[in-house]
Amino acid sequence: GQNIDQPTEMTATEGAIVQINCTYQTSGFNGLFWYQQHAGEAPTFLSYNVLDGLEEKGRFSSFLSRSKGYSYLLLKELQMKDSASYLCAVIIYGNNRLAFGKGNQVVVIP
Amino acid sequence: DTGVSQDPRHKITKRGQNVTFRCDPISEHNRLYWYRQTLGQGPEFLTYFQNEAQLEKSRLLSDRFSAERPKGSFSTLEIQRTEQGDSAMYLCASSYSAGAETQYFGPGTRLLVL
Numbered sequence: 001g002q003n004i005d006q007p008t009e010m011t012a013t014e015g016a017i018v019q020i021n022c023t024y025q026t027s028g029f030n031g032l033f034w035y036q037q038h039a040g041e042a043p044t045f046l047s048y049n050v051l052d053g054l055e056e057k058g059r060f061s062s063f064l065s066r067s068k069g070y071s072y073l074l075l076k077e078l079q080m081k082d083s084a085s086y087l088c089a090v091i092i093y094g095n096n097r098l099a100f101g102k103g104n105q106v107v108v109i110p
Numbered sequence: 111d112t113g114v115s116q117d118p119r120h121k122i123t124k125r126g127q128n129v130t131f132r133c134d135p136i137s138e139h140n141r142l143y144w145y146r147q148t149l150g151q152g153p154e155f156l157t158y159f160q161n162e163a164q165l166e167k168s169r170l171l172s173d174r175f176s177a178e179r180p181k182g183s184f185s186t187l188e189i190q191r192t193e194q195g196d197s198a199m200y201l202c203a204s205s206y207s208a209g210a211e212t213q214y215f216g217p218g219t220r221l222l223v224l
Contacts, residue, residue, distance in 0.1 A: 004152075033212070033213075035215075040220075041217065041218075042114075042201060042215040042216055042217045042218050043153065043201070043215045044215070045212050045213075045214060048212060087152050087153075089152070091211075095166070096141065096143070096158055096165075096166070096205075096211070097143070097155035097158065097166065097168075098143075098145075098153070098155065098203075098213060099155070100152030100153050100154070101152050102150065102151055102152050103150075103151075103152050
């Protein structure tokens with residue numbers, strides 16, 4: 001199975017930068033996804049990494065190191081609407097299920 | 111069609127009753143997934159379909175749970191003889207079997223078993 005670990009909660013100020021980490025242990029790794037989930041709503045897709053390196057998409061960037069089993073999501077210029085849970089999920093070869101971590105709750109304060 | 115839809119959005123039932131949820135995927139997506147999420151946890155995989163074939167089921171899916179996708183379009187998830195432990199958000203997702211195969215989620219059905 002997959003073991004996915006994320007810190008549970010962090011608070012940050014509007015306009016700041018926050019980094020959310022995710023570590024995983026799995027065999028047959030075939031990619032890592034980041035999703036944003038507001039309370040009571042569905043997860044929405046943010047990014048996908050399968051190769052090492054940084055993927056930038058507007059205010060959000062995601063980094064992957066396959067050798068370290070590590071990824072982070074970087075949120076820049078934080079806005080109040082960024083208050084949400086951020087979920088990382090891995091997918092493995094030959095298996096289409098997403099294995100999610102518990103999510104990291106980010107609270108943005110003025 | 112702008113996304114995955116699920117019906118109902120909320121369901122309250124008494125223990126022992128049967129419930130059925132529906133999911134309509136993004137129209138060109140051939141894969142459909144069911145997940146369950148409880149408070150403070152990430153979604154947990156239940157089962158998935160490619161077209162009308164159910165290709166994988168989690169051990170979480172007890173024999174009280176059954177899912178179908180009869181025509182390879184919408185899917186239903188039925189829970190028989192509901193238990194209080196079944197209370198959760200049931201999420202449906204769909205994807206197209208090519209490339210990164212990003213799964214897009216519906217709004218979920220929140221089930222409360224009294």
